[in-house]
Amino acid sequence: MSINMEEEWTIRMSYLLNCQIGVIPFKYLGMLVGGNHRRVSFWQTLVDSLKKKLAGWKGKWLSFGGRIMLLNSVLTSLLVFLLSVFLAPKNVVRSIEKIRRDFLWGGCEDTRKVHWVNWEKVCKGKHEGGLGVKSIRAFNLALLGKWWGKLAKGDAGLWSRLIKEKYGAGNDSWLSWVKNGRGEGSSWWKDVCRIDVLGDNRNGWLSNGFEIIVGDGDGISFWWDSWCKDGVLAHKFPRLYMLSAGMDYKIKQMGVWIEDKWRWMFPWRRVLLDRESQARKELEEMLEATKLHQGRKDKWDWKFSMDGSYTTSTGYANLAASQEQSQKHVFGRVWNPNAPSKVCGFSWQLLLNRIPTKTNLFKRGIIKDPAEVMCSLCKEYMEDCDHLFLSCKITTEIWNRCLNWWGVQAVLASNVWDGFRQHEGIAVSKRMRVGWEVVWFALVWTIWLTRNEVLFNNKIVDKNKLFDLVQVRSFHWLTNRGKVLRYSFSDWLLNPHLCNVSA
Ligand SMILES: [Zn+2]
Numbered sequence: 310m311s312i313n314m315e316e317e318w319t320i321r322m323s324y325l326l327n328c329q330i331g332v333i334p335f336k337y338l339g340m341l342v343g344g345n346h347r348r349v350s351f352w353q354t355l356v357d358s359l360k361k362k363l364a365g366w367k368g369k370w371l372s373f374g375g376r377i378m379l380l381n382s383v384l385t386s387l388l389v390f391l392l393s394v395f396l397a398p399k400n401v402v403r404s405i406e407k408i409r410r411d412f413l414w415g416g417c418e419d420t421r422k423v424h425w426v427n428w429e430k431v432c433k434g435k436h437e438g439g440l441g442v443k444s445i446r447a448f449n450l451a452l453l454g455k456w457w458g459k460l461a462k463g464d465a466g467l468w469s470r471l472i473k474e475k476y477g478a479g480n481d482s483w484l485s486w487v488k489n490g491r492g493e494g495s496s497w498w499k500d501v502c503r504i505d506v507l508g509d510n511r512n513g514w515l516s517n518g519f520e521i522i523v524g525d526g527d528g529i530s531f532w533w534d535s536w537c538k539d540g541v542l543a544h545k546f547p548r549l550y551m552l553s554a555g556m557d558y559k560i561k562q563m564g565v566w567i568e569d570k571w572r573w574m575f576p577w578r579r580v581l582l583d584r585e586s587q588a589r590k591e592l593e594e595m596l597e598a599t600k601l602h603q604g605r606k607d608k609w610d611w612k613f614s615m616d617g618s619y620t621t622s623t624g625y626a627n628l629a630a631s632q633e634q635s636q637k638h639v640f641g642r643v644w645n646p647n648a649p650s651k652v653c654g655f656s657w658q659l660l661l662n663r664i665p666t667k668t669n670l671f672k673r674g675i676i677k678d679p680a681e682v683m684c685s686l687c688k689e690y691m692e693d694c695d696h697l698f699l700s701c702k703i704t705t706e707i708w709n710r711c712l713n714w715w716g717v718q719a720v721l722a723s724n725v726w727d728g729f730r731q732h733e734g735i736a737v738s739k740r741m742r743v744g745w746e747v748v749w750f751a752l753v754w755t756i757w758l759t760r761n762e763v764l765f766n767n768k769i770v771d772k773n774k775l776f777d778l779v780q781v782r783s784f785h786w787l788t789n790r791g792k793v794l795r796y797s798f799s800d801w802l803l804n805p806h807l808c809n810v811s812a
Contacts (some may be wrong), residue, residue: 346395347496355391356404363412380409380442392445393452393621396500396507402445413442443625451625453504454515458619460487461519461609463528472498482534484609488516506661514628518619520612524605526560536560537599542592547691549588551680554578560601571601639729647743647790648750655757656750659694659725664757668693685764686756695724697760698753703770707756710776711748715741715806741806744787751783 345351363379391397397405460469460483469483476486476494487502494502508514521529521536529536532543532550543550554576555562564573573596581589610617613627643660644653658664667682668691676682684692686703698704699721708721717735722728732749736742755778762768784801796808 345496347398349398349401352391352397352401355388356401356408359388359405360408363408376413377442380413389452392449393455395497396453396504397445397449402449405445409442409445444629447508447625447628448621450504450507450515451621451628453501454619454624455621456501457487457505457515457519458611458624460484461611461619463606463609482528482530484516484519485530485533508628515624518612518624518627519609522608522610522617523560523599524602524607526563526601526607528607529560531558531560531563532556537595539595544691544693546588546592547683547689548585549575549592552578552581552585556679564601566603569603639726642733642746643729645746645750647747647786648754649786652750652754656729656753659698659753660729662694662725664694666692666694666697685760686770698725698756699723699728703772703775704756706772707752707776707779711752711779714780714802715745715748738806740808744783744805744808747783747786748779751779751786755779755782 460472463469463483473483476498488505505513505515521534523529523536532553533541535541539545550556558576563575564571566572573593575589575592608617611619611623613623614620639660640657643657644650648656655664662669667676667685670676671679671682682691684690684696684701686697687701690696690701699708700723705721712719719731719735722731729749733742733746736745755775759768759770759775759778763770780802781798784798801808
């Protein structure tokens, strides 16, 4: 078979090696090799064989328990093989699940069966009240997680070398280039990079499971990898990062060994000013606890297994656990009936960290200069979702004013996701809930519009106006839907929690 070779050359080689010329795609073990795995047709043989296999048990008297065992055990060979190489398209997953579901609730007969418990529940672990039947989607992701595990191991295996050559790690650690490598490469590689954000809800089920064990610091990006317990240093010390003459340095490049002692040496673009030196001191104090080890390789340990290696079962468990955390609940609530649908759509993207903040644009290579990622509002920290919508001093003030307005005491959450759930939790009565929930939408929406005004039209942030807008918008949305009954705007401003809102 010729790959990137001229025909004539191929023919010559086939004579030389005395073999036949094949063409892609061809069938091997019942699957199309070289076919497009994003197509349903690629998976058809497999789906059919699964159906046939389960149908073989038709009419045999199997206990319910026996059927459950069978469901997990037919996930053998071919299916596992395919699922550990390719990300199955959604509708393929759906048809496999359907075959299994029907089988569980009454063999394979074509008559309609009652499904006594919903499938999601069935797929939960036994101690959580499920049956421990594997969810194909999660199983698929967990199997693909092995590719990440291989890279984490950093063995110079042919495969990881190949991948690195091809998709270019540059000076980045494997984790950051896999995480940010979604844009380029073959569809297969894109899928592998993507699995981290495909856990039903929350991003990072895979990437967050790896923990960096610092060795000689040769494989870890000083500013961008999350290697010390205080998180990513570029986020923690944005000013220093901007001033650093080694923005893409590995840890190892940020100091020297003097005899057996490691000494940090930070190269700066210019002499640091007072406040900046203060920050440098803080950074140094923070790093005091870190120990580098000469001649020992850096390690990326998978937190959930004993020996630090990724395994499918721990990956699966972690994925299932992260899906547990009432994430579905949040995504159900984000489509608030009282907020305009475009605002709900925006909030949904926000919770998925899929809005064009400067940091996100930087990660995708749209903003090239790292000096341009500072927050549009305060210009002091990097603009990511958590900062812009929560921890920015301007945003924080607006949040606090909203809390005051409603007479609520709370400490703000540190990330958007927790913030959303916390906000919901604050509503003590049903009466309060409808109005209060809309405030969250009005607030994030207003922050975003203000940020755009500042960024694109050079407007100056007016905190009073910002807060007014939140109040006006929330009232407007509620009345617009006929939800506020006999309640004036001034009542809304004075006693929002007494506002009689029909649910
Ligand atoms: Zn800010």
